[in-house]
Amino acid sequence: MLKIAVIFVSVCLGFTLSQECSHTSPCTPLKGGLAFKNPSQIHTWNQNLHVTIDVDVHDVTIDWLTVKRRLYNGEFTAPTIWIRAGERFVVTLANNLQDPDPPKPEANKFGFPNTTNLHTHGLHISSQSPRDNPVIVVEPGQQFDYIYHVHPDQQAGTFWYHPHYHGSVFFQVLGGLKGALIVEDNPFLLPQSLEAVSCPLNCEHDLQMVFSLFQYSSQDSGDFSKAQRDIGDYEGFRLNTALDNSDQTLEEWLEDPANNIRYMLVNGLLNPVLQIHPGQMKRFRLINAGEYNTLAIEVVNIIQGEPSCSVKEIAIDSIYLDVPREPRLGRTYLPPGGRADWLIVCNEVGTYEMRSTFYDEDKASMGETHHFTGPIMTIKVSGFPRNSDFPHILPPKPSFLQDLRDVPSEDIKGRFQLEMNSQFRTGRELFAGAYYRYKAEVDTVQEWYITNTETTVSHPLHIHVNSFQIISYNQYTGPYSAGKDGAWRLYDQATGDTCNYQFSGYDPQAEIEEPSDPLKYLGHEQRQDLTQEGTIAYVEPGEWRDTFTVPPMSNVTIRFVTDTYVGLVVAHCHILNHEDWGMMLAVDIVRQGESLDANLASGGAYPWSCMENTEPLGIAGLAMSSDIET
Numbered sequence: 001m002l003k004i005a006v007i008f009v010s011v012c013l014g015f016t017l018s019q020e021c022s023h024t025s026p027c028t029p030l031k032g033g034l035a036f037k038n039p040s041q042i043h044t045w046n047q048n049l050h051v052t053i054d055v056d057v058h059d060v061t062i063d064w065l066t067v068k069r070r071l072y073n074g075e076f077t078a079p080t081i082w083i084r085a086g087e088r089f090v091v092t093l094a095n096n097l098q099d100p101d102p103p104k105p106e107a108n109k110f111g112f113p114n115t116t117n118l119h120t121h122g123l124h125i126s127s128q129s130p131r132d133n134p135v136i137v138v139e140p141g142q143q144f145d146y147i148y149h150v151h152p153d154q155q156a157g158t159f160w161y162h163p164h165y166h167g168s169v170f171f172q173v174l175g176g177l178k179g180a181l182i183v184e185d186n187p188f189l190l191p192q193s194l195e196a197v198s199c200p201l202n203c204e205h206d207l208q209m210v211f212s213l214f215q216y217s218s219q220d221s222g223d224f225s226k227a228q229r230d231i232g233d234y235e236g237f238r239l240n241t242a243l244d245n246s247d248q249t250l251e252e253w254l255e256d257p258a259n260n261i262r263y264m265l266v267n268g269l270l271n272p273v274l275q276i277h278p279g280q281m282k283r284f285r286l287i288n289a290g291e292y293n294t295l296a297i298e299v300v301n302i303i304q305g306e307p308s309c310s311v312k313e314i315a316i317d318s319i320y321l322d323v324p325r326e327p328r329l330g331r332t333y334l335p336p337g338g339r340a341d342w343l344i345v346c347n348e349v350g351t352y353e354m355r356s357t358f359y360d361e362d363k364a365s366m367g368e369t370h371h372f373t374g375p376i377m378t379i380k381v382s383g384f385p386r387n388s389d390f391p392h393i394l395p396p397k398p399s400f401l402q403d404l405r406d407v408p409s410e411d412i413k414g415r416f417q418l419e420m421n422s423q424f425r426t427g428r429e430l431f432a433g434a435y436y437r438y439k440a441e442v443d444t445v446q447e448w449y450i451t452n453t454e455t456t457v458s459h460p461l462h463i464h465v466n467s468f469q470i471i472s473y474n475q476y477t478g479p480y481s482a483g484k485d486g487a488w489r490l491y492d493q494a495t496g497d498t499c500n501y502q503f504s505g506y507d508p509q510a511e512i513e514e515p516s517d518p519l520k521y522l523g524h525e526q527r528q529d530l531t532q533e534g535t536i537a538y539v540e541p542g543e544w545r546d547t548f549t550v551p552p553m554s555n556v557t558i559r560f561v562t563d564t565y566v567g568l569v570v571a572h573c574h575i576l577n578h579e580d581w582g583m584m585l586a587v588d589i590v591r592q593g594e595s596l597d598a599n600l601a602s603g604g605a606y607p608w609s610c611m612e613n614t615e616p617l618g619i620a621g622l623a624m625s626s627d628i629e630t
């Protein structure tokens with residue numbers, strides 16, 4: 001009886017407390033705690049291979065707080081779309097946002113909150129209209145039929161979709177335009193234990209987790225109301241209610257860092273609760289549908305020191321690993337845009353927390369970058385025990401993702417150096433549309449050297465159309481850069497002198513504060529050794545990605561095949577505000593035998609150049625993969 005009375009009182013108290021929180025009387029923290037659920041599910045073949053998704057503004061409510069967000073089909077998170085290798089399907093993207101769009105001030109700034117388009121992140125697919133072309137424009141009030149033909153050998157796996165209209169990508173993805181896109185496994189190619197937790201036969205165990213920042217706190221770039229102001233969003237979508245007994249508006253209260261309104265949602269839910277049986281295996285598809293935050297996901301017992309669940313990574317960035325493995329350093333690293341598939345079994349009854357955790361030593365590989373630390377989801381384990389086994393093998397990779405580590409130098413048909421710089425430059429320039437910085441022939445092996453001249457900041461690089469294999473982390477001997485307010489400068493690493501060769505539009509008079517310890521991040525070629533202590537952002541050479549962290553002061557060799565598809569390929573930073581501000585470049589894949597002339601240099605200076613200016617592949621010190629021990 002006493003127990004019932006206690007429950008009654010606490011229920012009433014809880015009710016009273018939640019009643020007190022409102023738009024005029026806000027309270028912190030937000031609590032969430034609803035049951036976990038998958039997004040709604042769309043299978044293209046159940047819909048005659050034609051899916052319609054609309055974009056419009058809808059209410060999103062967490063606890064007492066209701067905000068206006070642009071959403072796909074009114075859902076937060078958007079529906080999971082299931083497709084199959086080889087199929088041809090149509091997505092009608094209907095943009096129902098308000099016309100006209102506010103005018104955009106200038107190139108490579110935020111703008112056009114109501115103009116959109118669609119990108120299928122990670123798919124090996126044509127970029128030619130009406131397929132995955134990131135420069136398609138779907139204006140407010142318009143619709144567009146994307147006609148996709150999925151590659152017949154497209155690997156099954158976890159992808160995602162989001163807008164890619166340059167200028168409004170950060171704002172729209174931050175707001176909620178994001179959803180899982182999954183190429184369904186062929187059940188006959190799966191080991192039985194994996195088939196038992198995977199769609200299409202066992203969809204109840206196949207769980208998508210689309211991570212999404214929900215932030216109003218003004219501590220960094222994820223403050224949604226600041227993003228609304230920056231892009232010129234309609235005033236009526238803001239939160240300008242006056243608070244009771246206060247001079248503040250709700251928006252001001254939400255932005256106060258003391259209230260710490262900064263959470264990582266799962267499928268639009270704050271700290272949802274997933275119930276599973278002891279010993280029961282689940283497949284988690286983790287998607288960092290993030291705009292700019294990096295995650296390092298782990299599951300811990302809420303009782304400190306007690307054992308946690310068993311986790312195996314089986315795929316990263318939609319590509320199955322060779323064999324299942326435990327997450328390195330106990331956590332799964334997901335840069336913005338990154339995905340991982342887990343198999344998870346919790347053997348003991350109890351309560352566990354999925355969270356993102358970083359340590360000081362992670363900086364050695366990821367440098368300074370925005371990252372999220374904190375709880376994300378609760379896992380409650382109870383009920384009848386079940387038995388599960390992890391698989392020992394995984395499905396093979398497709399024809400276009402075969403191991404390229406031992407390709408002889410003479411079979412590499414194209415080399416390119418993609419240099420990431422300060423002030424949102426790639427190849428020393430801001431994004432300039434179809435201004436091709438490099439051209440490659442279709443169906444050839446490419447070797448690219450990804451370098452980052454930033455002294456402290458890492459950038460997650462995403463390349464469209466073709467996933468790539470990480471070959472090596474090389475010694476970095478190029479220049480370093482520093483800048484402010486759009487102005488920047490390159491310096492010689494050996495002497496600290498200003499480089500003789502800079503870039504187009506360089507202003508030698510610009511005031512730039514020289515970095516105090518510019519060489520402190522050198523040495524990735526040694527620290528990347530994961531058999532040693534390791535640090536979390538490095539990729540093991542031989543693994544495949546479509547997005548990876550380029551550490552500060554680094555030089556990383558990647559390889560890939562320009563399989564099947566000719567056309568525009570964009571490579572960009574997946575910190576999406578960096579992308580909107582210009583951190584993207586265009587490459588063209590052409591038919592065999594066509595001209596490969598491209599705009600490699602900036603203002604006459606080649607990437608890597610500093611005191612001398614030579615075409616990059618002849619530069620002494622640009623480590624070629626054939627010289628590198630892997």
Ligand SMILES: [Cu+2]
Pocket residue numbers: 458459460573574575578579583
């Ligand atoms: Cu960036």
